[in-house]
Amino acid sequence: MFQQTFKNIDDILHKDAGCGSELDYVEQTSWVLFLKYLDDLERDKATEAELSGKTYIPIIASEYQWTVWAAPKLENGAIDHNALTGDDLLDFVNIELFPYLKKFKASADSADTIEYKIGEIFSELKNRIQSGYNLREVINRIDELRFRTHAEKHEMSHLYEDKIKNMGNAGRNGGEYYTPRPLIKTIVKVVAPEIGNTIYDGAVGSAGFLCEAFEYLKHSKKLTTTDVVTLQKKTFYGKEKKSLAYIIGTMNMILHGVEAPNIVHTNTLAENIADIQEKDRYDIVLANPPFGGKERAEVQQNFPIKTGETASLFLQHFIKILKAGGKGGVVIKNTFLSNTDNASVSLRKLxxxxxxxxxxxxxxxxxxxxxxxxxxxxxxxxxxxTQNVWFYQLNLDRNLGKTNALNEKDLAEFVELQKTKAESENSWSIAVKDIDQTTFDLSAKNPNKKAEAALRQPADILAAIAALDKESTKILATIKTLL
Structure with a gap:
């Protein structure tokens, strides 16, 4: 049902003048989805309070609650046909609802509350749906969804991930928000975080690393009440520069079960790494910083190794922000291993x-x-x-693409061999003392890979063709004499 609902919503938004791409569809679906999720969350909390003899005070004032403005119901459970629609609905959303929700950012007790997240999300986006009739249709579809059970939330989080993945085909840098989930799961497995660790992604995007780390830790042991609070409040931290990615990342974590994600909307690289103190550091860094980006000169001044390459600046940031003994799993362009410019050499040395x-x-x-x-x-x-570096080269018997994506099975041998750093046809080790101490070149050159048969030279091929022609002529001549 969820999948069909998402498809129907995309079809509605495709007709709207304010939504031009998959990115717009995700953004606009997200804010409506969030308000429906919030309504279900409030109802769950009210039920819990009632069962324990307490009184629940709603976060959202009555006139702004989903069941009042979005989906007032008739006795038979259908949405009241008098519910706001057209220009009346647009005016309410744009002039009353959004300004009301923005105020939560200022009035919230702290940044790690759901109230603060409400205010921040609605400060970052606006309603782009231009037709109040289209918005009414979207609301009606989303009202059909339920976030009450664990199974419903789990299914919804997976479908939301699929929508994020589809953004990679939508242009406007949508792809930079999405790292293949089998790869993230493998990185988390190898880094192996434990409950009590603080986990950080300074280029959080759609929060894939934090979501998968949450799933990993959630199933790592039988959780105590203290463990649950630790995972909710004191484990996951992220920063994101772009508004849309910030909203999607926050929403993705909420759908995965983290009620008030510690994600901050800021440019990580605008912070001078010399100002990072011990209290600012984390136990684990998991990230796929954007590659190919170029940073301005004033941003480069925040780093000891000056370079315009975004990923190289992020790597400096990650090294600095890790605690002593902290662990990192970071995706970066393979040219990092061998680039000869001064910044790359200095960064490898660092x-x-x-x-x-x-x-x-x-x-x-x-x-x-x-x-x-x-x-x-x-x-x-x-x-x-570093004394020794263990390399593993993932060699697959197929080309990867949209219809033939990377999967966890592809990475199973890597995970197994990595435990002991074993040598194989795909893996090998190098000693740092043996590499060039001026370039620190770490090129991934596999000494164990079977050599491919050398290609023949053109002259040899022509000679072989001539010999075959000669032999064919002899055979034909013999056949003629026999006839």
């Missing part, structure tokens, strides 16, 4: 001297659908210099 870069996963082209970029994943621990 990583090798300040962290134990124990594992490099070399991914095939096509891992990121729509991005013709080869990437590697760096796994490291802060606090001691």
């Amino acid at each position: 990583l090798l001297e300040n962290c134990n870069l124990h594992t490099v996963l070399d991914l095939p082209g096509g891992t990121f659908t729509g991005a013709g970029v080869k990437t590697v994943v760096l796994f490291f621990e802060k606090g001691s210099a």
Whole structure:
């Protein structure tokens, strides 16, 4: 049902003059979905309070509650035909509802509350749906959805992830919000966070890393009440520069079960890393910073190694913000391993001297659908210099693409061999003392890969063709004499 509802909503938004792409569909679906989710959450909390003999005070004032303005019901459960629609609905949403919800940011007790998130989300976006009749249809469809049971929330979170993935095909940099989930799950598995760790992504995008880390920890042991509070309030932290990605990331975490995500809308790279203190540091960094971006000179001043390459600045930030003994799993372009410019050389030296870069996963082209970029994943621990680096080259017997995406089974051998850093046809180790100490080149050159048969030279091919022609002529001559 959920899947069909999403498809119907996309069809409605496709007809609306204010929505031009899949990105707009996701953004506009998100705010309506959020308000329906909030209504179900409030009803659950009211029921809990009633069962324990307490009084629940709603977050949203009565006139702005979903069941009043969006979906007032008749006795038979159908939406009242007198419910707001057309220009009346648009005026209420744009002039009354959004300004009311924005105020929560200022009035909330702290940033880690659902009230603050409501205010922040509705400060960041606006209603783009231009037809009040289309908006009425969207509301009616979303009212059919339920967020009451664990199964319903689980299904909804998966469908929302699918919508985020589809944005990669929609242009306007939608793809940068989405890292393949099998890859994220594998990175989380290898980094192996524990309950009590603080987990950070400074380029949070759609919050895939934080969502998967939450799922991993949720199933890592039987959770106590204290564990649940720790996961909700004191584990996951993120920063995101772009408004749409911030909204999607926040919504994605909420749908996965984190009620008030600690995601901040800010440009991570605008912070001077010299100002990072011990209290600002985290146990674990999981991230796929945007590659190919270029940062202005004033942003570069926040870093000791000056470069315009966004991913290289993020890597400096991640190394600095990790606690001693902290662990990282970071996706980066494979050219990081071998670029000869001063910044790349200095950055490799910094990583090798300040962290134990124990594992490099070399991914095939096509891992990121729509991005013709080869990437590697760096796994490291802060606090001691690297002695040996274990490489694993993912060699698949198929080309990756939209219809043939990376899956967890593809990465199973890597996960298994990584535990012992075993050598194989796809894996090998290098000692840092043996690499060039001026360039610190870490090119992923697999010494164990079976050599492919050398291609013949054109002259040899022509000679072979001539010999075959000669032999064919002899055979034909013999056949003629026999006839």
